[in-house]
Amino acid sequence: MKNFRNTLLALTLGACASIASAHGSLDGETLLIEYGIDFGSGFTALSSRTVTVGSGLEVSGWSLSSTKDIRWDIDFSGGDIALTYVGNDDFMNVGTFAMQGFRVSNVPLEIEDVAVTNTTYVPNVHGNLIEGFDPATALSFTASTVSVNLNESMYHHHAMTGMGDPVRDAIKLHLHLAPAVPEPEAWAMTAAGLLGVMGVMGIGALRQRRRG
Known part of the structure; x- marks a missing residue:
């Protein structure tokens, strides 16, 4: 009985921990993407797209x-x-x-950190980090916005002397998002699990007292 109670308790506490520590996701969220410039006095959008994050490509061939x-x-x-x-x-x-590039905004979950993930160069394979893009200066974020500055970036289909690499054509980011607020159903299931553990433990204690 003791092992059973411990197992139930561990499972329930694990469920609580997973609810508390799970990171948020952009899936299903509606975001604003803008392309624009900043002369030094503020960002001005030249073109924009509103997208809902799903399983496919949200923006294709944006000219x-x-x-x-x-x-x-x-x-x-x-x-x-x-x-x-x-x-x-x-x-x-x-x-x-000062800024020429993309801004993703209206992110509903707090952005805690942003990292470039395609930092390792893979020869002859598309998807390497685009030339001239320095995450230390070209990547910035607030709690609800990510800015990608292309003002020092370049792309060439054919390599030139000292520059140009046709497989350096991407910027891949990972957003560390604050956990989403758990749905009421999730908390209800966790509470039910805790009550179940407490009930089993109470019954076990009562039986032990009767045996004593």
Whole structure:
């Protein structure tokens, strides 16, 4: 009986811990994505998309130039964001603006940290971190917003002397999100489990007293 009670108690406490420590997810959330510039006095959106995070590609071939084929795919999954350059023209940003890039906002769960995940270079495989992007200066966030600054980034379909690498075409991020507030049903199940443990323990104690 003692082992049984201990097992039930451990399972119930484990359920409580998982509810408290589980990280949030963007799945099912509606987000605002903007592409814009900042001359130094504030961000100005030039184009925007409102998306609901699901199982597919949220933004496909987003065109950001009227004269060149500058396009990006943006994909969300859980706490991950993948920005992939899919245009046919080369581009090179040279820091003309304080900020030129993407901003993801209206994130409903508190953003505790953001990290670039494609930092290891894999030769001849697409998905490596785009050239010129330095997470220390080009990546920033608030509790509900992530900004990706491309003002020093570049992409070339054909390698040039000292620059240009066609497989460095992506920025992959992981958002460490604060836990979502548990649904009432989750807390109800946990409470029921605790009551069950308490009931079993109470019955066991009563039987022991009667035997004594």
